[in-house]
Amino acid sequence: MVNNTERIPVLRVTEKGKDKIVDVVVTEFSLTITLDNREVATLLCSPTNLEYLAVGFLFSEGLIEGKDDIKEIEVDDEGGMVRLETKEDKGFLGLPSSGRLVTSGGGRGTQFYHAQGQTKVESDIEISAGEVLALVDEFVQHSAVFKATGGVHSAALCDSRSILVFTEDIGRHNAIDKVFGECMLKDIPTAGRLVITSGRVSSEILLKVAKRGVPVLISKAAPTSVGVRLARDLGITLVGFVREGRMNLYANEWRLRG
């Protein structure tokens, strides 16, 4: 049985110093749903109630219309699969030919769930706790739309002193894509620089950042279990929960100076 949370060692940094503590992060789990032996979706989710998730998802997407459509449900907790069979001759809507249904819940693309093929970020840069706090302060000052509405994510590219590119979007993935898209079109280098995000740090965010050679990822929010694991594997310094003069270091703490 997989749990919704995992305990991991974390370096907590406060004004008083550094402490090694054990922190709780949410488990990130990959669930593939098949309908009558056709793979329809892989969702990033929490690992409990997978049967309910599969049924609710298929209903929301219009692929089943109710309980009566269901012949059998097979749940494979370990393998991350739910296989649902419908009653015969039901004549379902079927999958849209656009293939629109393969999505991830509150996220994107499961093809990137593992770090496969992604090379490690190599960078000697270091940053101090004071610099992190100053950057996050500046980041919060920038977040005009968020302050007005409470409904938006922000992302920024920085060097250790200041914010170079800043953007906002209702989606945390979109905000990071906008930052990197702007950098690409304006020839702004990203390698060896820092990214700040207002949102949760899941596997997909880590992989986006790794692709651009970013060695330090800072979030005001919490990472997921797989986010932490990927940060460690990919050589990325992951700083989370930066709030009120504190922060947690989840991976590659050696880049924190002093």
Place this chain on the structure above:
Amino acid sequence: MVNNTERIPVLRVTEKGKDKIVDVVVTEFSLTITLDNREVATLLCSPTNLEYLAVGFLFSEGLIEGKDDIKEIEVDDEGGMVRLETKEDKGFLGLPSSGRLVTSGGGRGTQFYHAQGQTKVESDIEISAGEVLALVDEFVQHSAVFKATGGVHSAALCDSRSILVFTEDIGRHNAIDKVFGECMLKDIPTAGRLVITSGRVSSEILLKVAKRGVPVLISKAAPTSVGVRLARDLGITLVGFVREGRMNLYANEWRLRG
């Protein structure tokens, strides 16, 4: 030019009474990206910097490798389209045959962006501000994983007195799908009942809830522009920003008793 925010009339309810005010909500925009005349994705996003979003998305998904791959970018702000052409004979990776790339940023399925085909929720139920506050209090008490980690969404089905089904997931869409999946498998009626979510209320959430005949949607967070519009069109009472004895009513306020 579309803005990242919109001003809308809202009924604010506090202990002192009710006020009609004008509130700011985030704009929800639908962007379709084509690559060499093939539609690769439709993202729900904020409507600015669409060019950056398209380029950053295509890069993150591995469909372009850099600026040098780009021949031309055509942005249609009004129509919500970015068309990107690559240089000839580049021999791109192409789209995975799985069709995995059609996803929505921080969300799901653009096929449901409009209310097309969704019937209005008909229900005479009413609820008092005190009942909303009590339910949200109970909801917050339930949110164990969120409290421990700060990284999870919750959703619940309730009647006007108490929570009937409660669930948590790292994705706000997943949490609602889990609630409805459980209801379906356990034959728990959803029509005429209430749903509470910890997350932002976007168009997709409204449509999920409408499909199950839920007339009242309560959120601790903010709605998007399209979320508000759909709630009005679909006959759903939308209560947002329930915090510290206050709440905002964005649509179908008539169900608030007293």
